[in-house]
Amino acid sequence: MGTVIEVEDLRYTYMENTPLAHQALAGVQLSVEEGECVAIIGHTGSGKSTLIQHFNGLLRPQQGRVRVDGQDLSDPGLDLKGLRRKVGLVFQNPEDQLFEKWVGDDVAFGPLKMGLPLKEVRDRVRWAMEMAGLSFEAMKDRPTYALSGGQKRKVALAGVLALRPKVLVLDEPTAGLDPRSRKELLGRIEGFNRREKMTVIFVSHNMEEVACLADRIFVMAAGQIVAQGTPREIFGNREVLLQHRIGAPETVEILYRIQGLGYPVDVGAYELDSAAAEIVSILRPQGVKSHGPGI
């Protein structure tokens, strides 16, 4: 287990040296360990998208350092193609990027670009489609325009998975999905991380999602990482939440309210089960016998 992504004092300014210059990153420090599942949260315009575009070399550091799997992104002789295979980046609303007529062809685009033999491409496409939750046999010869929104997103996800990346970076993966597809997709992402041992980095505005998936959270504001820690550390710290105006998951909100009413609860217990246990614990104070079942 080593460090996969290491960012030191990264700065980035859009349209440098023009009157419209806009600093998006102002000295970011961050490191991600192999096999971790990391969430990046923060308000619109805090620099999240700019940051993740550095991970696969779409943007190169203007100042500071980015190291991905030991490679320095400032190195002029960097193997960009190799880097982009290693770090798969899934953009917001990735379904927009489908361009082939047939589902199979679209998923195969990346592997074919890598110049792999057709047999290998086929195996990768099969694997990627199954991973994304699409049946290879049933779906590969379907035209892309006839799919539903959720299916299109799976195809786009499979298109990135087919590169067999070590690190998967997702920008608001569940935005615009219905609750059911959202839940399914979250389950799949969890699977990539836990079963396939991929390092997962995702950007999200949905704190429930962050709470249930992430091992660690980075909070961004004004182009910097302003807080980091486990979900327990972040959501359990009222000051941080208020200072950066981060909405907490509903469970945490409820626990804070109960705490506000003077009951001793552990507000860091953000998971549904443990939050429920906390609530139950104050309903059954020590020493008082509960009056039968039913509460």
Next chain:
Amino acid sequence: MEKGLTVRKIVIAGVLGAVAILLGVTRLGYIPVPTAAGNATIMHIPAIIGGILQGPLVGMIIGLIFGITSFLNATIPLFKDPFIAILPRLFIGVMAYLTYRGIRNLNEYVAVGMASFVGSLTNTVLVLVLAVFRGYLAPGVAWAVAVTNGIPEAVVSVVLTLAVVATGMKIGHWGRKKSKISGDF
């Protein structure tokens, strides 16, 4: 087809006009080709597609938008002449539409391809005729440009138009009926 401008036609003309402007102001509107001019423009493709989908009037309006953009953004002196920049562009969509209507009953895909070819050549030929007429190019040079630039440009536009129409529109199947990765190995 309904006469005049319906809401649908207005919106589609506007949106494809936006694509024409976008292709015009970024380098994406050009594909390098092995000719004297060095570039095949693909900015006329919205006009062709507009003509095919929504008729000659829409094609003509998108052509007008393309013309005005190319006039305002021209870096080639030829297109800083409003006659050359705007007039020929009006006919791209119209010719594409007429071609498409003419052979649509034979085969939809052939019709789209031919429409794109004809639309693209309309652009080349009219621009060059006007360029000669306005005294920018000698007839000999114009012929050379017509052949070396016009033909590759037409080919490029057929490929792109067919790809756009085939993946986005539900008009029959042509070519491969299955994904490349289908079949036995």
Next chain:
Amino acid sequence: MAREFELTRNITVGQYLPTGSFVHRLDPRIKLLACGILILAIAFCNSYGGNLIVLAFSCLLFRLSRIPLRYGLSGVKPAIPFIVILAVLQLLFYGDIASGGRVYLEYGLIVITSDSLRLVIVSALRFIEIIFVSSVLTLSTSTTQLTHGMESLLKPLGYLKFPVHEFSLIMTIALRFVPTFAMEMEKMIKAQASRGAEFGTGSWWQIFRRTKEMLPIIVPLFRVAMERAEDLILAMEARCYTPGGTRSRFRTYQTTFRDGLTLLFILCFSLLLWMYPFPY
């Protein structure tokens, strides 16, 4: 390298530069009309003298609108190679067509006459003048003003059944969607690059390869455009928009004495350019 993706952020169609000058405050309709007349006059002006006067006048326009001249020059700069190529072509091949005037040089097929030389110099000058004039127009008028101006100017065509209002609505929609599509396109280029797409790798003679490399961007761009169109159609129909109705405008323009005077001046100036027999 990183710059390659930033390109679409810089898009400006008519880069409005508000300085609040006299030119900026003119009625957009008058400005458009005056510009149109002036450009027509330039397109038909064949003399050295006339073109030099217009060149001087267009520089004056920059001063009047308090816009630095370098904005105009930046439009000329990328065109210099083309001007040179075109000039060489015209010099080489026009000798026997524009055969009037004195012959300066005759060598095989190459004939350079005073007329062909004039053609070369005048078309280069004309080009620079038109760039200057149209730059002043787009730098001093916002795109909204331009579309509204165009709509008012086209109004008389309405009597000939030309759909003036619809046309201006189309222009408004087109301009409205350019930044949206530019963002989409930037995202598209990045997304495709992330899964291994490369652009502009084929050698310049490999047309098919070059074209195929464009497909991952062009195809989604058109599809996104058509999807947006469907959404907008639905929204407009849901609000009962009917083409051809008369409608009022939030903002109206008032033509003042100053506007009239400007137009009159440009008209006289253009007529002069066109009619006056310049000695050179």
